[in-house]
Amino acid sequence: MYSVRIFTNTKVITMPTETKKYTDKQELIAKFSNALGHPVRVAILQQLSKQSCCFHGDMAEVLPIANSTLSQHLKVLREAGLIQGEIDPPKTKYCINKDNWHLAKGLMIGFFD
Numbered sequence: 001m002y003s004v005r006i007f008t009n010t011k012v013i014t015m016p017t018e019t020k021k022y023t024d025k026q027e028l029i030a031k032f033s034n035a036l037g038h039p040v041r042v043a044i045l046q047q048l049s050k051q052s053c054c055f056h057g058d059m060a061e062v063l064p065i066a067n068s069t070l071s072q073h074l075k076v077l078r079e080a081g082l083i084q085g086e087i088d089p090p091k092t093k094y095c096i097n098k099d100n101w102h103l104a105k106g107l108m109i110g111f112f113d
Contacts (some may be wrong), residue, residue: 029111032104035080040065040073045096048083053095 022030036042043063048054056074060067074094077083081100086093 025107028103029107031080032082032107035077035082038073038076040069041077044070044073044077045082048094048096049101053086053093056092056094059094 036045040063044059047059047062056067056070059074060070063070065073074083074085078085078094081097082104083094084097086095
C-alpha cells in the first residue's frame with residue numbers, strides 16, 4: 001500500500017491510497033452496463049448495429065431528442081468504447097466498435113451465466 005502526502009500550511013497529512021477493490025472484469029462490466037443504462041443509448045446501439053455506420057444528423061432525425069442531448073449520449077457510448085466516431089467536418093460518422101462490442105457481449109453472457 002502506498003501513501004499520499006498532502007501539505008497544508010505547516011502540517012503534513014499522510015493518507016493511505018486506495019487499493020484496487022474490483023477486478024478489471026468487474027470494472028468493464030460496470031462501464032458497459034452504465035453505457036447501456038439509458039433507453040436512448042440502447043436505441044442508438046440498435047440502430048448502429050444494423051448498419052455499417054451512421055451520421056450524427058441521420059440519428060438526430062430518427063431519435064426524438066435534441067441534437068445536443070444526442071451528442072451527450074454518443075459521448076457516453078464513445079467513452080465506454082462501444083462506438084467510435086470519424087469526424088469529417090461538418091459531419092461526424094459513428095459505427096459500432098466491433099472489438100469492444102464482442103468483448104461486452106462475452107462479459108455480459110458470462111456475468112448472467
